Amino acid sequence: MNRLYHIPLSPYCRKVRLVLAEKKVEVELVEERYWEQSADFLQRNPAGKVPILKIDSQTLSESQAICEYLEEVLPDPALFPKKPEDRAEMRRLVFWFDDKFHQEVTSKLLYERVNKKIMGQGYPESRNVKLGAQKIKYHIDYMGWLLDQRRWLAGDQMTLADFTAAAHFSCLDYIRDVDWNRNANVKDWYAKIKSRPAFRSILADQVPGFPQPPHYSDLDF
């Protein structure tokens, strides 16, 4: 049986879960309290991070390395565009969310509000929360601008860029940090991706101490 070591509110784990579900790969989910850095865990991934995927007798880590692997060995359905230049644009946006958006928004909101509490690292720093709440507006506007010209974030085809962005937004939506009224394009985009069967497991996540808000799993939010 394939196995994914993960935590529920990690955008990197969610990105891999979405890709696995789109490609119809069944996987056993195992929660890994990665910050406790058990010896077993560090042997699976010396970088000390989740996600870690056990598949085809391989132990893979780093979400983007995992997603590239899955696309290579299970090309159907394709989550990458065909042309190299379109793939470059898709990867640019994957890193946009996993790097820039993560640094400016996800780490400022989710990590301050949730991860710190779960890891016993004290209270959120309000300066960071304020910064994150400010920056997410700029990112929503940028996505809205992209979606003015394209059906999906990286072009006319749904790709890994959409799942990467949706992985971050779904975590922030869980803690009510997304203003869906800011941009109609972005709301429509999220409604489309949220209604996919691959999203179901993510909409069922429950994090102890952080009750799911009612709109979170509502497809008509």
Added chain:
Amino acid sequence: MNRLYHIPLSPYCRKVRLVLAEKKVEVELVEERYWEQSADFLQRNPAGKVPILKIDSQTLSESQAICEYLEEVLPDPALFPKKPEDRAEMRRLVFWFDDKFHQEVTSKLLYERVNKKIMGQGYPESRNVKLGAQKIKYHIDYMGWLLDQRRWLAGDQMTLADFTAAAHFSCLDYIRDVDWNRNANVKDWYAKIKSRPAFRSILADQVPGFPQPPHYSDLDF
């Protein structure tokens, strides 16, 4: 003419320069003071980062997206292994250096000592420099352990993982922050990669205010 917007002591720009040189792609280097965020520059890359590569009438950004593109359109010489599982291991290590090593070492040493001065952001924080100097030891040991079992970092073939690591190490070597006596495997590995023709342009870099130390361009360091 292809054009790369870069700064000399950026590991991400150096990674792309090495790949371009290995693949024998001629490119005009243009220094981009990215922290000044000129309007022209932000139009080329709204993320406000270098490297940016103009090639084949495309404007590409994000070093890993660029390297994947170059491997797809110019597969010869191959800098990626053939098997998906070996490519996953290579990408794991690329992200090891570009993410973990960067956060724990490069940003703590290079950014504190060099980038801050160039950008007029004051003096290095000694706490960060100390942390970086401590962490690089662990990374050198880990590389030494990998190189005990493999000819190159990701396997028996030289790959993008080696160029990514060498890009970070060459920047740190420029500011004398690498102890080459710590691990013989790592020193041998760097000597091999440093003597490649693709490395020449990097060994010729001069950064105003930071004179090149004599050992930096010496192949017998």
